[in-house]
Amino acid sequence: MTSIKLAVIPGDGIGQEVVPEALKVLAAAGPAIGADVKFEQTQYDLGAERYLATGEVLPDSVLAEIRAQDAILLGAVGGKPGDPNLPPGILERGLLLKLRFELDHYVNLRPSKLFPGAASPLARYQGEGAGDIDFVVVREGTEGPYTGNGGSIRVGTPAEVATEVSLNTAFGVERVVRDAFARAQKRRKKLTLVHKTNVIVNAGKIWTRLVAEVGAEFPDVAVDYQHVDAMMIHLVANPSQFDVIVTDNLFGDIITDLAAAVTGGIGLAASGNVNPDRTTPSMFEPVHGSAPDIAGQQKADPTAAIGSVALMLDHLGYAEAAAAVDAAIIADLNERDGAPRRTSEVGDAIAARVAG
Numbered sequence: 001m002t003s004i005k006l007a008v009i010p011g012d013g014i015g016q017e018v019v020p021e022a023l024k025v026l027a028a029a030g031p032a033i034g035a036d037v038k039f040e041q042t043q044y045d046l047g048a049e050r051y052l053a054t055g056e057v058l059p060d061s062v063l064a065e066i067r068a069q070d071a072i073l074l075g076a077v078g079g080k081p082g083d084p085n086l087p088p089g090i091l092e093r094g095l096l097l098k099l100r101f102e103l104d105h106y107v108n109l110r111p112s113k114l115f116p117g118a119a120s121p122l123a124r125y126q127g128e129g130a131g132d133i134d135f136v137v138v139r140e141g142t143e144g145p146y147t148g149n150g151g152s153i154r155v156g157t158p159a160e161v162a163t164e165v166s167l168n169t170a171f172g173v174e175r176v177v178r179d180a181f182a183r184a185q186k187r188r189k190k191l192t193l194v195h196k197t198n199v200i201v202n203a204g205k206i207w208t209r210l211v212a213e214v215g216a217e218f219p220d221v222a223v224d225y226q227h228v229d230a231m232m233i234h235l236v237a238n239p240s241q242f243d244v245i246v247t248d249n250l251f252g253d254i255i256t257d258l259a260a261a262v263t264g265g266i267g268l269a270a271s272g273n274v275n276p277d278r279t280t281p282s283m284f285e286p287v288h289g290s291a292p293d294i295a296g297q298q299k300a301d302p303t304a305a306i307g308s309v310a311l312m313l314d315h316l317g318y319a320e321a322a323a324a325v326d327a328a329i330i331a332d333l334n335e336r337d338g339a340p341r342r343t344s345e346v347g348d349a350i351a352a353r354v355a356g
């Protein structure tokens with residue numbers, strides 16, 4: 001019997017609604033995963049409610065417990081907008097980013113695929129003549145402007161100054177670039193670096209140099225470059241040209257919301273925060289947030305959370321079960337006729353297909 005310890009963090013808002021559906025599908029995938037494999041789940045009540053009740057965001061003891069798991073499934077973090085008792089970023093930085101940083105999730109893997117049946121808002125990808133969109137963003141997950149390397153002085157005065165310095169280490173850039181090249185080599189052998197090397201020149205130099213250096217080890221992978229602003233055009237005008245996109249933490253955050261929108265919506269976008277060295281549990285979560293505008297109404301699409309389970313199964317070595325979940329998602333998308341369904345109805349439908 002193989003036992004896999006899974007930490008489950010539903011978190012806030014629609015995270016509470018989509019995670020149960022993802023777990024339904026994981027349960028339905030049991031036979032495909034193998035009768036001798038058991039997921040031992042531990043639920044963690046981390047998020048806004050716990051912070052507001054206790055002042056705790058991610059206690060060290062809880063982090064230590066989570067570190068000892070095999071994988072993490074997260075819904076979303078983010079409390080009610082404008083809540084005066086929630087300091088800005090307390091959950092985003094103190095919970096989500098703390099997990100990504102502490103567990104060294106340096107590859108933030110965000111695949112974007114226009115599944116048959118998904119509705120792209122781009123006319124040329126609808127109906128007959130629809131082209132394939134199938135790329136993966138390898139977003140650096142532990143550096144860039146996300147590290148909290150900054151501060152402010154003379155706050156509230158006309159002379160207020162604030163900094164948020166982007167941290168880029170050769171170690172950090174090289175390892176994520178190498179991971180991206182390895183993925184490109186297994187796919188369509190094209191890697192696009194996205195940055196803003198014409199303005200963010202210091203960080204740009206390190207990314208450009210390391211892409212060239214590491215690229216020399218992957219001579220069969222074609223390398224391309226786009227400035228992040230022009231990338232907004234290309235992702236809308238011709239997204240099928242991309243295979244693997246490697247980029248820094250902030251650019252990757254922005255690109256992947258647009259990528260989700262062009263491939264059928266944020267409700268479909270799955271992600272993995274991966275530690276490729278496997279020294280810590282990787283964490284799987286939808287790209288979207290807690291969506292306070294629709295939370296608690298069973299309106300959220302759980303497909304992104306379910307797709308994150310597929311990424312998790314693939315990461316854990318259960319490729320067939322992962323493919324079965326993806327196939328069930330595609331089958332469900334093909335049946336969608338635009339009529340609204342409750343979050344749990346979508347979960348039930350996909351779980352039933354996985355169970356076969």
Ligand SMILES: NC(=O)c1ccc[n+]([C@@H]2O[C@H](COP(=O)([O-])OP(=O)(O)OC[C@H]3O[C@@H](n4cnc5c(N)ncnc54)[C@H](O)[C@@H]3O)[C@@H](O)[C@H]2O)c1
Pocket residue numbers: 014075076077078079092096266267268285286287288289290291292293294299300301302304
């Ligand atoms: N990984 C995370 O936990 C994560 C990611 C993004 C944002 N956040 C946090 O979430 C909160 C809300 O952020 P936001 O509004 O900028 O982004 P969001 O992703 O929560 O919502 C953006 C829009 O997409 C819609 N949407 C999101 N997920 C959906 C789904 N599954 N089905 C249908 N519609 C969906 C929402 O209703 C909203 O209109 C903030 O506190 C933010 O910091 C957390």
Ligand SMILES: CC(C)[C@H](C(=O)O)[C@@H](O)C(=O)O
Pocket residue numbers: 092093096097253287289
């Ligand atoms: C909530 C926030 C910290 C997070 C990020 O910026 O990475 C989110 O936007 C995401 O895309 O996962």
Ligand SMILES: [Mg+2]
Pocket residue numbers: 253254257287
């Ligand atoms: Mg984001």
